[in-house]
Amino acid sequence: MSENMVHRLQPKHFSLIRSIAELGQLSLAAQALALTQPAASRMLGEIERYVGTAVFNRTPKGMEPTPVGLALARRAQNLLEEIHEAAREVDAIRRGMTGTVRVGAVTGAAVGYVVPAIQSLKDEAPGADVHVDVAPSLKLVHDLIAGHLDFVLGRVPASMDPRQFRVDNAFTEDVDIVVHQTHPLVNVDNVHLSHMTHFPWVMxxxxxxxxxxxxSVFIEQGTPIPANIVNTTSLLVMIAMLASSNAIAPMSREVADLLCRQTRTAGLCTLKVDVEMTVMPYHLISFSSKRMTPIAIRLRELLLKEFELRNRNKG
Incomplete structure (x- = not known):
């Protein structure tokens, strides 16, 4: 194999090699690359002239790579991925999709909206430096005012004038009651609040x-509020207590779905409670007077897009 081959083979050649190796037919590879079969055949002949040997063997079942073809196909995969990543990085730089974005969110918002939006952002700009703070709204808004965050998903504290912020959309937050799968109430249908009062709670x-x-739901239903409560803002502490006792924990539906249905390692599940619990809505909060970077603007757009998608699905 001549050293000049390195300078002669082009990305289009490697694309054809990879496609033939994957599909096993020249016609299918040509179709996948939007080439005519004669053009693909000529390109393959060109490749084999540059390499100085056969790259594929023609068999009744199709085209099978030679040892040289296998080596080139393996390298093609890595090379084309590098080229693709380079193109994405250049495009991200050109569009300003680089740099740092800092977002804050309450727990349910972080799981339900921020994580999907970050995943979409990373598809567009893998080099973006994303920071996520999860905390109560009061701390988040203080950090926003201090300039530590670009925007937050939370609630404007009652002690602050909402006119100083740009407040967009109302994100609803439903509550699920989470327990360990060995909890005595797991198999009970239509669990009433009175059934849960005497168990320990963590919230x-x-x-x-x-x-x-x-x-408020306990009060509305005329049921005594649980007396045995451990107070914590730590989700890890909640999970640990649920896993090791008959404790009960109210969580936003997004968090409960993550713990009970998407990841089952902690052995948690939700109770079938006979009453709905809904938290006051939270919002996307930012400063209308503060100019955000392109990467922060894009993450904000993706959050709102996720919100619109959820609303359409609910409808």
Missing amino acids: QAPGSPLRLAVE
Whole structure:
């Protein structure tokens, strides 16, 4: 194999080699690359002249790569992926899709909206430096004011004037009741609040939106609020207590879905409660006077796109 081959083979040649190796037919490879079969045949002949040996053997079953063909096909995969990544990186730089974006979110919003939006952003701009803070709304908004975050998904604290912010969309947050799969109430249909009162609970501190939503339902139903409560903002602490006891934890539906249906390692599940619990909506909060970077603007757009998609699916 001549060293000049390195300078003669082009990306289009490697694309054809990879396609033939994957599809086993010259006609199918040509179709996949939007080439006519004669053009693909001429290109293959060109490749074999450059290489100085056969790259594929023609058999009744199709085209099988020679040892040289196997080596080239293996290299083609890596080479074409590198070229693709280089093109994406250049395009990202050209469009300003580089740099750092910092977003804050309450837990349910982080799981339900921020994570999918970041995944979409990374498809467009893999080199983007993304930072996510998960905390109660009060801390998030303070960090936004201090300039530590580009925008947040949370609630404007009652002590602050909402006119200083740009507040977009109302994101609803439903509550599920999460327990370990060995909990005595797991197989009970239409669990009433009174069934849960005497179990230990683990939830956010008094005054937090999710805690208020749960307590208001107990009050509306005329059921005593649970007395045995551990207060924590740590999801890990909640999971640990659920896994090791008969504790009950209210969580946003997005978090409950992640823990109980998407990942089952902790052995958690939701109870079939006979009443709906809904937290006051949260919003996408930013400063209308602050100019965001292109990468922050794009992440914000993707969050709103995810929101619109969820709303259409609900409809």
